[in-house]
Amino acid sequence: MWQESFPIQLMVLGALRYLGRGLTFDDLEDFTAINEEIHRQFFHVFIQFGSSDLFQEYVAHPVNAEQYRTHQHEFNMGGLHGAGWSSDATNVIMWRCTHNLKQANTGFKQSYPARSYNLTCNHRQQILHTTKGHPSRWNDKILAYHDEFLYSLRKGDILQDAKFTLLSWCNQIGGPVKESRYCGSWGLVDKNGYHQWSCTQAPGKADLTLPERRLSEFIESFQKDAKCTFGILKGRFRILKADIRLEGTEAADNTWLTCCALHNWLLDIDGLSSEWQNGVQSDWEGELGDNEAEGFAEYAPFAVQRLQQPEIAQFGSRGEHERSMARPGLLVPEVSQEDDSAAGDNDDNLSITSDGFGETVDEDGAVYINSLLYREFRSLLVEHFDILWRCRAIVWPTRN
Incomplete structure (x- = not known):
């Protein structure tokens, strides 16, 4: 009935208003002069389309x-x-x-x-x-x-x-x-x-x-x-x-x-579904961060030097005394090259315990995480995160 007698655009706007504002079909009748029963029938058709065709097009998990x-x-x-x-x-x-x-x-x-x-x-x-x-x-x-x-x-x-x-x-x-x-x-x-x-x-x-x-x-x-x-x-x-x-x-x-x-x-x-790259530019980046004073890097606070020169080591020019007083840290981790084949191996203390779901390792030696117990995989994550934390390699993502 509504397909022939009423404009589809008006019915769609009414369905969106019902979803977005939480209105009743009686309210839609007051706004559009279209019977509330017509709005109700169309809304059921609308959510049937939204939960099938529209959902399949815009909601999909990676495989x-x-x-x-x-x-x-x-x-x-x-x-x-x-x-x-x-x-x-x-x-x-x-x-x-x-x-x-x-x-x-x-x-x-x-x-x-x-x-x-x-x-x-x-x-x-x-x-x-x-x-x-x-x-x-x-x-x-x-x-x-x-x-x-x-x-x-x-x-x-x-x-x-x-x-x-x-x-x-x-x-x-x-x-x-x-x-x-x-x-x-x-x-x-x-x-x-x-x-x-x-x-x-x-x-x-x-x-x-x-x-x-x-x-x-x-x-x-x-x-x-x-x-x-x-x-x-x-x-x-x-x-x-x-x-x-x-x-x-x-x-x-x-x-x-x-x-x-x-x-x-x-x-x-x-445009909010794309990857967040470098965040919003701060006052210390680009031309806004340039200081015209000669020799600024020599007397600037150490934190400011790190902002302008990320390549500076963690302890910079503070000296060996302050290095020994601070907690241990690495700017760039030193990756061991003793045995390249160990890249796909686990720690010596880690026992792979399969819970019955698939193989434990692939053809390249990489371990399937669903073959590990919860605590085993958690200990690996803790150690990995601790290394990155000491390296100052963790950044909280911000939107562009």
């Missing part, structure tokens, strides 16, 4: 190394080599829930029915994957088992050709380092509730050493990408923050998937 590489950029800047995504779960209120489903969709944290969605995104808040709705009574572990992307990573069905390098000390802390190659993908999850899989790293709850705490702080900061994405989604689409007043779980899930597709589409239109 090989070439597709995965662009999502790793910001994580590599932050010293989390091999990582490329963050994952978390959220709830969306669903008021018109049938009585037989109300108990399952009423979680332990709230007294109203809701649907739970596990979402995976990169550091640019670009959605890579999301599950369809599940009862809000389910916890994060159950959601992870029903998350196609996370469980495929654990089994090694996707991204097994993605390779990355981790650093480790050869003999002692502060000495030469060696490089080891690994295969697979890993990401960041919340510390409360998720499985301890090697591909899902969470902030530590009881870190005993300073390197462990540093890594946990960075993981926790990067993992907030998923929470920021939830905030952006619920800010752009008021229906997700207020409530979904459509009948049935299928309509609620279609609404969520449509909002995710529109979110990624808007990122592409605004």
Whole structure:
């Protein structure tokens, strides 16, 4: 009926206003002089299209190394080599829930029915994957088992050709380092509730050493990408923050998937889905940072010298006395060249314990991370991050 009698542009704008402002169909009737029942029928067609065709076009998780590489950029800047995504779960209120489903969709944290969605995104808040709705009574572990992307990573069905390098000390802390190659993908999850899989790293709850705490702080900061994405989604689409007043779980899930597709589409239109390169230029870079005073580098504070001349060593011209007083550090790690074949080997103290998912190493000697236990892979990440921290090689990514 609406296909022939009403302009499609007006109906689409009404559907977008329903999603973005959280209006009712009665409100749309007041704005457009089109019967609310017509708006309701069209909206169900709109979210059916958004959750199928539109979602498939704008939301797709990487399945090989070439597709995965662009999502790793910001994580590599932050010293989390091999990582490329963050994952978390959220709830969306669903008021018109049938009585037989109300108990399952009423979680332990709230007294109203809701649907739970596990979402995976990169550091640019670009959605890579999301599950369809599940009862809000389910916890994060159950959601992870029903998350196609996370469980495929654990089994090694996707991204097994993605390779990355981790650093480790050869003999002692502060000495030469060696490089080891690994295969697979890993990401960041919340510390409360998720499985301890090697591909899902969470902030530590009881870190005993300073390197462990540093890594946990960075993981926790990067993992907030998923929470920021939830905030952006619920800010752009008021229906997700207020409530979904459509009948049935299928309509609620279609609404969520449509909002995710529109979110990624808007990122592409605004130019915010590309890699973050060098950040916003500060006053110390370019012509603004040039000082006309002759001999400025000689009397400038040491921190300013490092800003203008990054190649200066960590301790610069402070002298041997101050070098001995400061904590150990390396500007550029010395990579051991004793045995080139060791690049694909693990530490001597590391035991590879397969959990039954695929092979342990590939044809080049790189270790599959899904063949390692959670604590084994975590110890490698702690050592790698500690080396980069001492080298001043970790940069928090900022948008251009």
